Amino acid sequence: MAGIYIYSESKDLAAELVGFARGTGKPAILLTLDEKTAEELKNSGADKIILITGSSELIENYARTIADLLVKEGAELLAVGATARGRDLAARIAGYLDCAMASDVTAARFADGKLTTTRMLYGGAVQQSEALAGLSVITIPAGKFEPVNGETPVETIELAADNRVSLVETAPIVKQGADLVAAEKVVCVGMGMDKAEDMKIAQDLADAIGAVIACTRGIAEERHWLPVEQYIGISGAVIKPKLYISMGVSGQVQHVFGIRDAQIIVAVDTNEKAPVFKAADYGIVGDMYEVIPALTEALKK
Protein backbone atom coordinates (compact mmCIF):
# COMPACT_ATOMS: atom_id res chain seq x y z
CA MET A 1 0.00 0.00 0.00
CA ALA A 2 1.38 3.42 -0.94
CA GLY A 3 1.24 6.11 1.73
CA ILE A 4 3.07 7.24 4.83
CA TYR A 5 4.72 4.51 6.89
CA ILE A 6 5.10 5.19 10.58
CA TYR A 7 7.17 3.75 13.40
CA SER A 8 7.63 4.61 17.04
CA GLU A 9 8.18 2.27 19.95
CA SER A 10 6.32 4.87 22.00
CA LYS A 11 2.63 4.20 21.41
CA ASP A 12 1.67 7.81 22.20
CA LEU A 13 4.15 9.16 19.68
CA ALA A 14 3.09 6.55 17.09
CA ALA A 15 -0.51 7.74 17.53
CA GLU A 16 0.59 11.38 17.01
CA LEU A 17 2.40 10.38 13.81
CA VAL A 18 -0.79 8.75 12.54
CA GLY A 19 -2.47 12.11 13.23
CA PHE A 20 0.23 13.82 11.13
CA ALA A 21 -0.21 11.32 8.25
CA ARG A 22 -4.00 11.60 8.25
CA GLY A 23 -3.64 15.38 8.16
CA THR A 24 -1.83 15.08 4.81
CA GLY A 25 -4.74 13.09 3.36
CA LYS A 26 -2.47 10.13 2.59
CA PRO A 27 -2.91 6.59 3.92
CA ALA A 28 -1.16 5.90 7.25
CA ILE A 29 0.49 2.51 7.78
CA LEU A 30 1.85 1.79 11.23
CA LEU A 31 4.77 -0.56 11.75
CA THR A 32 5.30 -2.24 15.10
CA LEU A 33 7.44 -5.04 16.47
CA ASP A 34 5.30 -5.65 19.48
CA GLU A 35 1.95 -7.38 19.74
CA LYS A 36 0.94 -5.34 22.78
CA THR A 37 1.58 -2.04 20.94
CA ALA A 38 -0.41 -3.32 17.93
CA GLU A 39 -3.29 -4.04 20.29
CA GLU A 40 -3.02 -0.63 21.99
CA LEU A 41 -2.99 1.20 18.64
CA LYS A 42 -5.89 -0.61 17.01
CA ASN A 43 -8.06 2.48 17.40
CA SER A 44 -5.39 4.95 16.25
CA GLY A 45 -7.02 5.80 12.93
CA ALA A 46 -4.26 4.26 10.81
CA ASP A 47 -5.30 2.46 7.62
CA LYS A 48 -3.31 -0.59 8.60
CA ILE A 49 -1.03 -1.85 11.34
CA ILE A 50 1.80 -4.11 10.18
CA LEU A 51 3.00 -6.30 13.04
CA ILE A 52 6.55 -7.37 12.26
CA THR A 53 7.67 -10.79 13.47
CA GLY A 54 11.22 -12.01 13.21
CA SER A 55 14.27 -13.29 15.04
CA SER A 56 15.33 -10.05 16.79
CA GLU A 57 13.71 -7.92 19.46
CA LEU A 58 15.70 -4.87 18.34
CA ILE A 59 13.77 -2.84 15.76
CA GLU A 60 17.03 -1.38 14.37
CA ASN A 61 17.94 -4.88 13.15
CA TYR A 62 15.11 -4.78 10.63
CA ALA A 63 16.35 -1.59 8.91
CA ARG A 64 17.33 -3.28 5.67
CA THR A 65 14.20 -5.39 5.34
CA ILE A 66 11.94 -2.44 6.23
CA ALA A 67 13.75 -0.40 3.54
CA ASP A 68 12.99 -3.19 1.03
CA LEU A 69 9.36 -3.29 2.18
CA LEU A 70 8.97 0.49 1.68
CA VAL A 71 10.26 0.23 -1.88
CA LYS A 72 8.09 -2.79 -2.67
CA GLU A 73 4.95 -1.09 -1.32
CA GLY A 74 5.62 2.20 -3.09
CA ALA A 75 5.76 4.15 0.19
CA GLU A 76 5.95 7.94 -0.10
CA LEU A 77 7.42 8.72 3.29
CA LEU A 78 8.68 7.02 6.43
CA ALA A 79 7.88 9.05 9.55
CA VAL A 80 9.60 7.85 12.72
CA GLY A 81 9.28 9.07 16.31
CA ALA A 82 12.39 11.03 17.29
CA THR A 83 13.71 8.83 20.08
CA ALA A 84 17.15 7.22 20.32
CA ARG A 85 15.93 3.96 18.75
CA GLY A 86 13.75 5.78 16.22
CA ARG A 87 16.50 8.10 14.98
CA ASP A 88 18.86 5.15 14.58
CA LEU A 89 16.32 3.05 12.66
CA ALA A 90 15.26 6.00 10.48
CA ALA A 91 18.80 7.02 9.48
CA ARG A 92 19.79 3.42 8.79
CA ILE A 93 16.82 3.00 6.47
CA ALA A 94 17.70 6.34 4.81
CA GLY A 95 21.22 4.94 4.38
CA TYR A 96 19.99 1.73 2.72
CA LEU A 97 17.71 3.77 0.44
CA ASP A 98 20.35 6.53 -0.01
CA CYS A 99 17.42 8.93 0.22
CA ALA A 100 16.70 12.35 1.74
CA MET A 101 16.13 12.55 5.48
CA ALA A 102 15.23 15.42 7.81
CA SER A 103 15.68 14.80 11.54
CA ASP A 104 13.60 16.14 14.41
CA VAL A 105 11.39 18.29 12.23
CA THR A 106 9.13 20.91 13.77
CA ALA A 107 6.85 21.01 10.71
CA ALA A 108 6.26 18.86 7.62
CA ARG A 109 3.83 19.57 4.78
CA PHE A 110 3.18 18.25 1.28
CA ALA A 111 2.69 20.60 -1.68
CA ASP A 112 2.94 19.75 -5.39
CA GLY A 113 4.14 16.24 -4.63
CA LYS A 114 7.08 17.54 -2.61
CA LEU A 115 7.53 17.36 1.11
CA THR A 116 8.83 20.49 2.82
CA THR A 117 10.19 20.13 6.34
CA THR A 118 11.35 22.69 8.88
CA ARG A 119 13.95 22.06 11.55
CA MET A 120 16.34 23.90 13.84
CA LEU A 121 20.07 24.36 13.28
CA TYR A 122 22.82 25.70 15.54
CA GLY A 123 21.04 24.70 18.69
CA GLY A 124 17.90 26.59 17.75
CA ALA A 125 19.42 29.88 16.55
CA VAL A 126 18.51 29.14 12.95
CA GLN A 127 15.45 27.62 11.34
CA GLN A 128 15.87 25.82 8.01
CA SER A 129 13.32 24.49 5.53
CA GLU A 130 14.18 21.76 3.08
CA ALA A 131 12.41 20.14 0.13
CA LEU A 132 12.62 16.34 0.06
CA ALA A 133 11.75 14.64 -3.23
CA GLY A 134 10.85 10.99 -3.67
CA LEU A 135 10.65 8.38 -0.93
CA SER A 136 12.10 10.18 2.10
CA VAL A 137 12.53 9.71 5.82
CA ILE A 138 11.74 12.15 8.64
CA THR A 139 11.82 11.93 12.42
CA ILE A 140 9.30 13.87 14.48
CA PRO A 141 9.55 14.61 18.21
CA ALA A 142 6.65 14.08 20.62
CA GLY A 143 4.02 16.78 21.03
CA LYS A 144 3.97 18.16 17.47
CA PHE A 145 0.76 16.51 16.20
CA GLU A 146 -2.58 15.43 17.66
CA PRO A 147 -3.66 11.77 17.62
CA VAL A 148 -6.89 10.77 15.85
CA ASN A 149 -9.33 7.88 16.19
CA GLY A 150 -10.54 5.07 13.96
CA GLU A 151 -10.44 1.33 13.84
CA THR A 152 -7.34 -0.21 12.30
CA PRO A 153 -6.87 -3.76 10.98
CA VAL A 154 -3.69 -5.62 11.92
CA GLU A 155 -1.64 -7.63 9.47
CA THR A 156 1.34 -9.76 10.47
CA ILE A 157 4.42 -10.06 8.29
CA GLU A 158 7.69 -11.84 8.87
CA LEU A 159 10.86 -9.89 8.13
CA ALA A 160 14.47 -11.09 8.20
CA ALA A 161 16.56 -9.49 10.94
CA ASP A 162 20.23 -8.49 10.75
CA ASN A 163 21.44 -10.12 13.96
CA ARG A 164 25.00 -8.84 13.88
CA VAL A 165 24.16 -6.64 16.87
CA SER A 166 22.74 -8.76 19.68
CA LEU A 167 21.13 -7.77 22.93
CA VAL A 168 23.05 -8.86 26.04
CA GLU A 169 20.90 -7.25 28.71
CA THR A 170 18.54 -4.40 29.48
CA ALA A 171 18.70 -2.48 32.74
CA PRO A 172 16.32 0.24 33.89
CA ILE A 173 17.87 3.70 34.14
CA VAL A 174 18.38 4.49 37.79
CA LYS A 175 17.26 8.10 38.02
CA GLN A 176 19.60 9.85 40.41
CA GLY A 177 17.78 13.14 40.24
CA ALA A 178 14.13 14.13 40.05
CA ASP A 179 12.28 13.85 36.75
CA LEU A 180 13.09 17.04 34.87
CA VAL A 181 10.90 16.53 31.84
CA ALA A 182 7.75 16.27 33.93
CA ALA A 183 8.68 19.12 36.31
CA GLU A 184 6.42 22.17 36.51
CA LYS A 185 9.15 24.35 37.96
CA VAL A 186 12.88 24.11 37.36
CA VAL A 187 15.79 25.92 39.02
CA CYS A 188 18.91 25.76 36.84
CA VAL A 189 22.53 26.29 37.88
CA GLY A 190 25.21 27.44 35.42
CA MET A 191 28.98 27.81 35.38
CA GLY A 192 28.69 31.18 37.10
CA MET A 193 28.37 29.31 40.39
CA ASP A 194 31.73 29.23 42.17
CA LYS A 195 31.75 25.98 44.13
CA ALA A 196 29.73 22.83 44.72
CA GLU A 197 28.73 23.89 48.28
CA ASP A 198 26.93 26.90 46.78
CA MET A 199 24.38 24.52 45.25
CA LYS A 200 22.63 25.04 48.58
CA ILE A 201 21.29 28.45 47.50
CA ALA A 202 19.74 26.82 44.43
CA GLN A 203 18.35 23.96 46.52
CA ASP A 204 16.82 26.41 49.01
CA LEU A 205 15.05 28.26 46.20
CA ALA A 206 13.89 24.96 44.68
CA ASP A 207 12.55 23.81 48.06
CA ALA A 208 10.74 27.12 48.61
CA ILE A 209 8.81 26.92 45.33
CA GLY A 210 8.66 23.14 44.83
CA ALA A 211 11.05 23.05 41.87
CA VAL A 212 13.44 20.45 40.50
CA ILE A 213 17.17 21.27 40.29
CA ALA A 214 18.82 21.22 36.88
CA CYS A 215 22.05 22.52 35.39
CA THR A 216 24.00 23.30 32.23
CA ARG A 217 26.15 20.72 30.48
CA GLY A 218 29.37 22.08 32.02
CA ILE A 219 28.09 21.63 35.58
CA ALA A 220 27.24 17.97 34.89
CA GLU A 221 30.02 16.89 32.53
CA GLU A 222 32.98 19.01 33.61
CA ARG A 223 32.31 19.67 37.30
CA HIS A 224 30.15 16.62 38.04
CA TRP A 225 28.06 18.52 40.61
CA LEU A 226 24.86 16.92 39.29
CA PRO A 227 24.22 13.70 37.33
CA VAL A 228 24.19 14.03 33.51
CA GLU A 229 20.44 13.33 33.50
CA GLN A 230 19.98 16.77 35.10
CA TYR A 231 21.52 18.89 32.40
CA ILE A 232 19.33 20.84 30.01
CA GLY A 233 20.14 21.35 26.36
CA ILE A 234 20.12 19.97 22.87
CA SER A 235 22.13 16.90 23.88
CA GLY A 236 20.49 16.73 27.31
CA ALA A 237 16.99 17.25 28.66
CA VAL A 238 14.47 19.27 26.65
CA ILE A 239 11.89 20.59 29.11
CA LYS A 240 8.65 22.53 29.14
CA PRO A 241 7.95 23.70 32.68
CA LYS A 242 5.64 26.53 33.67
CA LEU A 243 8.56 28.31 35.32
CA TYR A 244 12.30 28.09 34.72
CA ILE A 245 14.72 30.14 36.85
CA SER A 246 18.43 30.19 36.00
CA MET A 247 21.39 31.46 37.98
CA GLY A 248 24.86 31.96 36.52
CA VAL A 249 23.73 30.53 33.17
CA SER A 250 25.20 32.46 30.23
CA GLY A 251 22.60 31.10 27.83
CA GLN A 252 24.50 29.34 25.03
CA VAL A 253 22.17 28.34 22.22
CA GLN A 254 22.53 24.62 22.97
CA HIS A 255 21.20 25.23 26.46
CA VAL A 256 18.42 27.59 25.38
CA PHE A 257 17.19 24.92 22.93
CA GLY A 258 16.23 22.86 25.96
CA ILE A 259 14.04 25.56 27.55
CA ARG A 260 12.38 27.20 24.55
CA ASP A 261 9.01 25.63 25.39
CA ALA A 262 9.05 26.89 28.98
CA GLN A 263 6.10 29.16 29.77
CA ILE A 264 8.11 31.73 31.75
CA ILE A 265 11.91 32.02 31.70
CA VAL A 266 13.70 33.92 34.47
CA ALA A 267 17.45 34.61 34.42
CA VAL A 268 19.79 35.91 37.11
CA ASP A 269 23.35 36.72 36.07
CA THR A 270 26.01 39.35 36.71
CA ASN A 271 26.76 39.93 33.02
CA GLU A 272 24.05 42.09 31.52
CA LYS A 273 25.27 41.15 28.03
CA ALA A 274 24.77 37.42 28.69
CA PRO A 275 22.66 35.91 25.87
CA VAL A 276 20.36 34.31 28.45
CA PHE A 277 18.62 37.68 28.95
CA LYS A 278 17.54 37.69 25.30
CA ALA A 279 15.83 34.35 25.93
CA ALA A 280 14.26 35.49 29.21
CA ASP A 281 10.85 36.88 30.12
CA TYR A 282 12.24 38.35 33.33
CA GLY A 283 15.82 38.92 34.32
CA ILE A 284 17.80 40.38 37.16
CA VAL A 285 21.29 41.65 36.43
CA GLY A 286 23.07 41.06 39.69
CA ASP A 287 25.09 38.77 41.91
CA MET A 288 23.27 35.47 42.32
CA TYR A 289 24.68 35.12 45.84
CA GLU A 290 22.64 38.18 46.84
CA VAL A 291 19.68 37.85 44.49
CA ILE A 292 18.82 34.16 44.89
CA PRO A 293 18.61 34.05 48.72
CA ALA A 294 16.53 37.27 48.64
CA LEU A 295 14.26 35.78 45.97
CA THR A 296 13.89 32.59 48.04
CA GLU A 297 12.74 34.69 51.02
CA ALA A 298 10.38 36.76 48.86
CA LEU A 299 8.76 33.69 47.30
CA LYS A 300 8.37 31.88 50.63
CA LYS A 301 5.92 34.52 51.80
Place this chain on the structure above:
Amino acid sequence: MPKIIACYKWVADEADIRIDADLSVDLSKAKGKISEYDRNAIEAAVQAAAAMGGQAVGLTFGTTKARQSLKDALSRGLEEAIYINTEEANEADGAATARALAAAIRKTEDVSLVICAEGASDTYQRQTAPRLGALLDLPVITSVTKMEISGNTLTAVRKLEDCLQTVKAQLPAVVAVLPEINGAPIPGLKAVLAAGKKPVTEFSSTDLGVDLKPKSQVTECKGYIMNRKNIILSEGDTADKVKALAAALRKEGVL
Protein backbone atom coordinates in the same frame (compact mmCIF):
# COMPACT_ATOMS: atom_id res chain seq x y z
CA MET B 1 47.56 -2.59 12.43
CA PRO B 2 43.80 -2.15 12.94
CA LYS B 3 42.60 1.39 12.29
CA ILE B 4 40.00 3.16 14.37
CA ILE B 5 38.45 6.03 12.47
CA ALA B 6 37.01 9.06 14.25
CA CYS B 7 34.72 11.13 12.00
CA TYR B 8 34.54 14.81 12.84
CA LYS B 9 33.13 18.01 11.38
CA TRP B 10 34.55 21.53 11.24
CA VAL B 11 31.58 23.76 12.07
CA ALA B 12 30.87 27.46 12.52
CA ASP B 13 30.86 28.47 16.18
CA GLU B 14 27.20 29.14 16.97
CA ALA B 15 28.21 31.76 19.54
CA ASP B 16 29.39 33.98 16.64
CA ILE B 17 26.25 33.69 14.51
CA ARG B 18 24.56 37.02 13.90
CA ILE B 19 20.90 37.26 13.14
CA ASP B 20 20.12 40.49 11.27
CA ALA B 21 16.93 42.51 11.65
CA ASP B 22 15.38 40.85 8.58
CA LEU B 23 16.14 37.44 10.19
CA SER B 24 18.89 36.67 7.69
CA VAL B 25 21.73 34.59 9.10
CA ASP B 26 25.23 36.05 9.01
CA LEU B 27 27.99 33.47 9.41
CA SER B 28 30.74 35.71 8.01
CA LYS B 29 32.08 36.59 11.46
CA ALA B 30 31.82 33.06 12.83
CA LYS B 31 35.03 31.30 13.77
CA GLY B 32 35.32 27.59 13.04
CA LYS B 33 35.74 24.79 15.55
CA ILE B 34 35.70 21.02 15.74
CA SER B 35 32.12 20.20 16.70
CA GLU B 36 32.23 19.71 20.47
CA TYR B 37 30.59 16.30 20.44
CA ASP B 38 33.17 15.17 17.88
CA ARG B 39 35.93 15.87 20.39
CA ASN B 40 34.46 13.05 22.47
CA ALA B 41 34.37 10.81 19.37
CA ILE B 42 38.06 11.56 18.74
CA GLU B 43 38.94 10.78 22.37
CA ALA B 44 36.92 7.54 22.19
CA ALA B 45 38.92 6.52 19.09
CA VAL B 46 42.21 7.34 20.82
CA GLN B 47 41.20 5.24 23.83
CA ALA B 48 39.96 2.36 21.66
CA ALA B 49 43.21 2.41 19.66
CA ALA B 50 45.23 2.19 22.87
CA ALA B 51 43.10 -0.74 24.10
CA MET B 52 43.30 -2.60 20.79
CA GLY B 53 46.92 -1.86 19.87
CA GLY B 54 45.61 -0.01 16.85
CA GLN B 55 45.96 3.36 15.24
CA ALA B 56 43.47 6.22 15.65
CA VAL B 57 42.79 8.11 12.42
CA GLY B 58 40.69 11.28 12.02
CA LEU B 59 38.38 11.66 9.04
CA THR B 60 36.74 14.91 8.03
CA PHE B 61 34.65 16.05 5.06
CA GLY B 62 34.64 19.78 4.42
CA THR B 63 35.56 22.73 2.27
CA THR B 64 38.97 24.40 2.20
CA LYS B 65 38.02 25.96 5.56
CA ALA B 66 38.24 22.53 7.20
CA ARG B 67 42.00 22.50 6.60
CA GLN B 68 42.33 24.53 9.81
CA SER B 69 40.84 21.62 11.72
CA LEU B 70 43.63 19.17 10.95
CA LYS B 71 46.20 20.40 13.45
CA ASP B 72 43.60 20.67 16.19
CA ALA B 73 42.30 17.15 15.48
CA LEU B 74 45.79 15.67 15.34
CA SER B 75 46.76 17.33 18.62
CA ARG B 76 43.99 15.31 20.30
CA GLY B 77 45.90 12.03 20.04
CA LEU B 78 45.06 10.91 16.50
CA GLU B 79 48.06 9.56 14.60
CA GLU B 80 46.96 10.60 11.14
CA ALA B 81 44.12 12.36 9.38
CA ILE B 82 42.12 11.92 6.19
CA TYR B 83 40.69 15.10 4.70
CA ILE B 84 38.03 15.06 1.98
CA ASN B 85 38.39 18.55 0.60
CA THR B 86 35.60 19.71 -1.70
CA GLU B 87 33.39 22.76 -2.07
CA GLU B 88 30.48 20.35 -2.52
CA ALA B 89 30.58 19.95 1.28
CA ASN B 90 28.80 23.33 1.47
CA GLU B 91 25.63 21.86 -0.05
CA ALA B 92 25.96 18.38 1.40
CA ASP B 93 23.07 16.82 3.30
CA GLY B 94 23.14 13.68 5.44
CA ALA B 95 23.06 11.44 2.36
CA ALA B 96 25.99 13.14 0.59
CA THR B 97 28.03 13.35 3.81
CA ALA B 98 27.66 9.64 4.49
CA ARG B 99 28.54 8.80 0.86
CA ALA B 100 31.74 10.89 1.07
CA LEU B 101 32.83 9.43 4.42
CA ALA B 102 31.99 5.86 3.33
CA ALA B 103 34.05 6.27 0.15
CA ALA B 104 37.11 7.43 2.13
CA ILE B 105 36.69 4.59 4.64
CA ARG B 106 36.54 2.06 1.78
CA LYS B 107 39.89 3.41 0.53
CA THR B 108 41.47 2.87 3.95
CA GLU B 109 42.83 -0.58 4.73
CA ASP B 110 42.20 -2.59 7.88
CA VAL B 111 39.47 -0.39 9.41
CA SER B 112 38.09 -2.21 12.44
CA LEU B 113 35.98 0.51 14.01
CA VAL B 114 34.38 3.80 12.92
CA ILE B 115 33.40 6.21 15.68
CA CYS B 116 31.10 9.21 15.23
CA ALA B 117 29.39 11.52 17.67
CA GLU B 118 25.60 11.32 17.76
CA GLY B 119 25.32 14.57 15.84
CA ALA B 120 27.23 17.69 14.78
CA SER B 121 26.72 20.88 16.76
CA ASP B 122 25.51 22.82 13.68
CA THR B 123 22.91 20.54 12.07
CA TYR B 124 22.54 17.90 14.81
CA GLN B 125 20.79 15.54 12.41
CA ARG B 126 22.17 12.39 14.07
CA GLN B 127 22.27 10.48 10.78
CA THR B 128 25.93 9.86 10.01
CA ALA B 129 26.71 6.69 11.99
CA PRO B 130 23.56 4.74 10.99
CA ARG B 131 23.86 5.84 7.36
CA LEU B 132 27.56 4.82 7.32
CA GLY B 133 26.66 1.42 8.72
CA ALA B 134 24.11 0.93 5.95
CA LEU B 135 26.44 2.14 3.16
CA LEU B 136 29.40 0.07 4.40
CA ASP B 137 27.17 -2.84 5.40
CA LEU B 138 28.58 -2.90 8.93
CA PRO B 139 26.78 -3.40 12.25
CA VAL B 140 25.85 -0.10 13.94
CA ILE B 141 25.52 0.77 17.63
CA THR B 142 24.27 4.27 18.53
CA SER B 143 23.74 6.23 21.79
CA VAL B 144 26.83 4.60 23.27
CA THR B 145 27.73 5.72 26.77
CA LYS B 146 30.35 3.04 27.43
CA MET B 147 32.26 0.55 25.29
CA GLU B 148 34.70 -2.28 25.74
CA ILE B 149 36.66 -4.19 23.14
CA SER B 150 37.89 -7.68 23.82
CA GLY B 151 39.54 -9.45 20.90
CA ASN B 152 37.16 -8.96 18.03
CA THR B 153 34.06 -8.35 20.15
CA LEU B 154 32.69 -4.91 20.91
CA THR B 155 30.39 -4.67 23.90
CA ALA B 156 28.60 -1.35 24.31
CA VAL B 157 26.10 0.19 26.67
CA ARG B 158 23.44 2.24 24.90
CA LYS B 159 21.56 4.92 26.80
CA LEU B 160 17.97 4.99 25.59
CA GLU B 161 15.06 7.00 26.96
CA ASP B 162 13.75 4.21 29.17
CA CYS B 163 16.68 1.86 29.75
CA LEU B 164 20.36 1.06 29.47
CA GLN B 165 20.84 -1.58 26.82
CA THR B 166 23.99 -3.69 26.63
CA VAL B 167 24.64 -5.01 23.14
CA LYS B 168 27.53 -6.69 21.39
CA ALA B 169 28.80 -7.03 17.85
CA GLN B 170 31.84 -8.37 16.06
CA LEU B 171 34.25 -5.86 14.54
CA PRO B 172 34.36 -4.12 12.14
CA ALA B 173 31.49 -1.93 13.28
CA VAL B 174 30.26 1.66 13.39
CA VAL B 175 29.37 3.35 16.68
CA ALA B 176 27.91 6.73 17.65
CA VAL B 177 29.00 7.90 21.09
CA LEU B 178 27.27 10.24 23.51
CA PRO B 179 29.38 13.16 24.83
CA GLU B 180 29.30 11.70 28.35
CA ILE B 181 31.42 8.69 27.24
CA ASN B 182 34.66 10.51 28.13
CA GLY B 183 36.17 13.82 29.19
CA ALA B 184 37.88 14.83 25.89
CA PRO B 185 40.89 16.53 27.52
CA ILE B 186 42.28 19.80 26.13
CA PRO B 187 45.55 18.97 24.33
CA GLY B 188 48.83 20.04 25.92
CA LEU B 189 51.45 22.23 24.22
CA LYS B 190 53.64 19.24 23.32
CA ALA B 191 50.73 17.50 21.57
CA VAL B 192 49.90 20.70 19.68
CA LEU B 193 53.51 21.04 18.48
CA ALA B 194 53.70 17.38 17.44
CA ALA B 195 50.43 17.60 15.49
CA GLY B 196 51.99 19.57 12.63
CA LYS B 197 54.32 16.66 11.82
CA LYS B 198 51.62 13.99 11.56
CA PRO B 199 50.58 12.67 8.14
CA VAL B 200 47.46 13.91 6.34
CA THR B 201 45.91 12.15 3.33
CA GLU B 202 43.80 14.47 1.20
CA PHE B 203 41.09 13.40 -1.24
CA SER B 204 38.98 15.35 -3.71
CA SER B 205 35.56 14.02 -4.65
CA THR B 206 37.09 12.94 -7.99
CA ASP B 207 39.73 10.91 -6.11
CA LEU B 208 36.92 9.16 -4.28
CA GLY B 209 34.84 8.64 -7.42
CA VAL B 210 31.69 9.46 -5.53
CA ASP B 211 28.61 11.47 -6.43
CA LEU B 212 28.09 14.13 -3.76
CA LYS B 213 24.80 15.57 -4.96
CA PRO B 214 22.48 16.11 -2.01
CA LYS B 215 19.05 14.46 -1.84
CA SER B 216 17.40 17.42 -0.12
CA GLN B 217 17.36 21.07 -1.15
CA VAL B 218 17.42 23.93 1.33
CA THR B 219 14.52 26.26 0.49
CA GLU B 220 14.80 28.73 3.35
CA CYS B 221 17.21 29.52 6.16
CA LYS B 222 16.47 32.24 8.68
CA GLY B 223 17.21 33.24 12.23
CA TYR B 224 14.87 32.10 14.96
CA ILE B 225 13.96 34.65 17.58
CA MET B 226 12.16 33.50 20.68
CA ASN B 227 9.29 35.75 21.46
CA ARG B 228 9.91 36.60 25.11
CA LYS B 229 8.98 39.52 27.31
CA ASN B 230 12.63 40.54 27.92
CA ILE B 231 11.84 42.53 31.08
CA ILE B 232 15.35 42.84 32.49
CA LEU B 233 15.88 44.56 35.83
CA SER B 234 19.37 45.99 35.83
CA GLU B 235 19.17 49.18 37.87
CA GLY B 236 18.48 49.74 41.55
CA ASP B 237 19.28 47.70 44.63
CA THR B 238 18.80 43.96 44.97
CA ALA B 239 15.82 44.18 47.34
CA ASP B 240 13.78 46.29 44.89
CA LYS B 241 14.62 44.11 41.91
CA VAL B 242 13.72 40.93 43.80
CA LYS B 243 10.47 42.44 45.00
CA ALA B 244 9.52 43.42 41.46
CA LEU B 245 10.38 39.95 40.12
CA ALA B 246 8.42 38.15 42.87
CA ALA B 247 5.38 40.34 42.14
CA ALA B 248 5.66 39.65 38.39
CA LEU B 249 5.89 35.88 38.94
CA ARG B 250 2.81 35.94 41.20
CA LYS B 251 0.94 37.86 38.52
CA GLU B 252 1.98 35.33 35.87
CA GLY B 253 0.46 32.57 38.00
CA VAL B 254 3.47 30.29 37.62
CA LEU B 255 4.31 29.80 41.30
